[in-house]
Amino acid sequence: MSHRLLLVDDEPFNLELMTELLEAAGYETVCAESGEQAWEILQRQGSSLSTVLLDKMMPGLNGFDVLKRIKNTPELNFLPVIMQTAINSPASVQEGMEAGAFYYLTKPFSRDMLLAVVKAAHSHWDRHQAFRELAKQHLDALAQLQQAEFRLRTLKEAQTVTALLARTCAQPEKVATGLFELMVNAVEHGNLAISYEEKTRLQAEGDWESELERRQHDPILGQREVSISFVREPDRFSFTIQDMGEGFDWRQYEDCPAASLMASHGRGILIARKLSFDEVEYQGKGNCVVARVSRTSS
Incomplete structure (x- = not known):
């Protein structure tokens, strides 16, 4: 393209x-x-x-x-x-x-x-354009969906689940982008235990995709799952994403450090907070995040 x-x-x-x-x-x-x-x-x-x-x-x-x-x-x-x-x-x-x-x-x-x-x-x-096209599909039955749970291991599975769940919202492509970013973090940094520094180095060396695939096939890391739950509440939609990783210090990302805007990656939480959801709340040790958006958000 x-x-x-x-x-x-x-x-x-x-x-x-x-x-x-x-x-x-x-x-x-x-x-x-x-x-x-x-x-x-x-x-x-x-x-x-x-x-x-x-x-x-x-x-x-x-x-x-x-x-x-x-x-x-x-x-x-x-x-x-x-x-x-x-x-x-x-x-x-x-x-x-x-x-x-x-x-x-x-x-x-x-x-x-x-x-x-x-x-x-x-x-x-x-990604935004792809989700925008998926959102045009006629999935009217999702308007009646009250709650759902999914489990996934790969980024491809995350994209499929994202496209489906985002369709429940008033502006699907907007929610889809942030939801997918949170799932990517759960898979890459949570389950596959790839640190921010490691990703930066691997991208610079051109080894990022091969390392991602290697860990996806690791007999231990590759079997970890991300769980996603959806709940339709009276005035909002809630998405809970939990991985099986060690967690991280989410407090330092409550206000995104300015330095992260000069990097080639690492702004997923910022995108979710600023563009997609009304509220993004990390819980416990950081391997569980709840994202909420108003049912009338445009």
Whole structure:
């Protein structure tokens, strides 16, 4: 699948450099030299884009202003935005996070970092689009589903269960993205015991997929299951996800650290909290999480 990216920067050299690197990697690009031009493109072509690389500091309509407009537009608010900034400060990153940026690049950045973060962004968008299509299927019987329980071991099984359960909600594709992220955490970091640091190293070395498959076939780790329960309550839906891992210190993720926005992975909890659910509550030692969303959430 071809991915079309919008690149926004008031420095022509930066646009030329990013265009060259990204098109060499197989991406299609559209460029804007100002916030105003970027917003015009987004209004006309937003549905054809899968990621926006947005310079924060620009005259006139700056990147922060464009980001706010994207997140306040229903047709665009799930579009991943990679904010580019020369200011490498936690406060600056936190500001972008609160406005809806889930990806950050600090200038100057390397080719490898650019491609890694863009890949993470469009993968997030691809999942959202896939769940959106699944949500269109006619599964009217799910409107009567009151409660259900599932057990799974693999990410493929997690995707199937996610697509089914999300269809019970008012905005299925929105819930599906966060629900799937929580299941991924339960499988990878919980049952398969892959730490954040290990995943970072494996991705950098190109060994991530092979290690994931190896652990999935491990006679002990591979037999662990994730349980998911669904309950339709009077005013909300509740999803409880529990893995068989050792747990983790979930308290440090109550407020997502700004540094995590500069990594190529590790924002699943943030996505669930900010985009999908009204409440995400980790319990006990951290291997059980309850996610809740209002029955009328749009």
